[in-house]
Amino acid sequence: MASTPSPDPAGPRDGLIGAAPRDILLFAARTLAWAVLFFGAWYVAAQPISLATSWIAARIVEATTPAGSARIAWRNDKVMFTIPPDASTAYRDRLPAGMSVDMEVNTLKQTYGVPFFLALLAAARARRYAAKAAAGAAILVVLAAIGIACEVAIGFGTTQVAGTQPFAPGAAAGTLFALGFQLGTLIFPCVVPVVLCLAFAGPARAPAA
Amino acid sequence: MAAESCNLAAMTRFALVFAGIVLALFAAQLTAPAQAWVVGPWTDAVAHVATWVARAFDPAVTVAGATLYSQSNGFAVTILAGCNGLEAMIVLLAAILAYPAPWKHRLAGLAGGVLAVQLLNIVRIVSLFYIGQWSVAVFEWAHLYAWQALIMLDALIVWLLWLRLLPRIPPALATA
Numbered sequence: 001m002a003s004t005p006s007p008d009p010a011g012p013r014d015g016l017i018g019a020a021p022r023d024i025l026l027f028a029a030r031t032l033a034w035a036v037l038f039f040g041a042w043y044v045a046a047q048p049i050s051l052a053t054s055w056i057a058a059r060i061v062e063a064t065t066p067a068g069s070a071r072i073a074w075r076n077d078k079v080m081f082t083i084p085p086d087a088s089t090a091y092r093d094r095l096p097a098g099m100s101v102d103m104e105v106n107t108l109k110q111t112y113g114v115p116f117f118l119a120l121l122a123a124a125r126a127r128r129y130a131a132k133a134a135a136g137a138a139i140l141v142v143l144a145a146i147g148i149a150c151e152v153a154i155g156f157g158t159t160q161v162a163g164t165q166p167f168a169p170g171a172a173a174g175t176l177f178a179l180g181f182q183l184g185t186l187i188f189p190c191v192v193p194v195v196l197c198l199a200f201a202g203p204a205r206a207p208a209a
Numbered sequence: 210m211a212a213e214s215c216n217l218a219a220m221t222r223f224a225l226v227f228a229g230i231v232l233a234l235f236a237a238q239l240t241a242p243a244q245a246w247v248v249g250p251w252t253d254a255v256a257h258v259a260t261w262v263a264r265a266f267d268p269a270v271t272v273a274g275a276t277l278y279s280q281s282n283g284f285a286v287t288i289l290a291g292c293n294g295l296e297a298m299i300v301l302l303a304a305i306l307a308y309p310a311p312w313k314h315r316l317a318g319l320a321g322g323v324l325a326v327q328l329l330n331i332v333r334i335v336s337l338f339y340i341g342q343w344s345v346a347v348f349e350w351a352h353l354y355a356w357q358a359l360i361m362l363d364a365l366i367v368w369l370l371w372l373r374l375l376p377r378i379p380p381a382l383a384t385a
Binding site: 017019020021024027028031039108120179182183186187190191193194195 | 236290353372
């Protein structure tokens, strides 16, 4: 039996990877269109998204720094973190009772990856969109929380309370927090959505004969 | 089954190499020598090109270091880390290097990618310069969220188009 050449000169390909140039440009156009919708919805829902992400971030801060029970509150489109030193630090440094470090964080810097990812996934016309969107958004929220936690930890580690510094991270920890903050604002929200979209887009439909 | 495991192994290898290059270059560009010898001069160069473009229709724009300044109303923007296009270039470079391709095609992809990312980055800087003069709130929104995503979408589109232009791997080699 004579073999029939593939209608696609580049051979069989998967998902967005290897799509025809016209399809790639259409994908870009659809992403822009969906982005208007998802970024708008994200901005409207900024408070619950930010508070949920910040709640996770507060737990990370408690686990990685000498912080007591961290509290969060929504204020002026930002999240206010109130970080008390933990009991042993307060005792060691003889800090007055009720002392805490307050920090305002614009958490939208870290969470805009969620609408970006949803727009990419919608534009890629992925199958089982809802499940993939939920899984990807959950991953992005956790990564955003890590970035926020690093930003808060940096603030906690550079703020003095009653003339003493309750948290003074060492060089390695300070570098890790700085790197986490940079990744949280510059890489996680814009690169991870692209990676997740490529992973979730699924196999492309076979080119029409 | 063998093809599937081969595909999974190739994808895993790509993901690991990609993440490794991104993390290594990203950490490297945060170091003091890289900031002094690469990031700083690159950012200044981006500011000068953006000023040159803006001057084509607004002679009141001037530049000092990495700061664009309007002589007509005093508005100024300073290009910082995250606004110089280096992060998008690192991501694109990592994606191109992590994908198995001939070096000739990789270098062509890198050249085209740098050009595409930086062209859009110049558009971003010039647009932000004028958006900021119009509305600080819109400037913040465009600067912190919208343009970040658009630059990365640009890098993704360049990479997808580059993949399409790669020569077809013979099936015998692809499964080897």
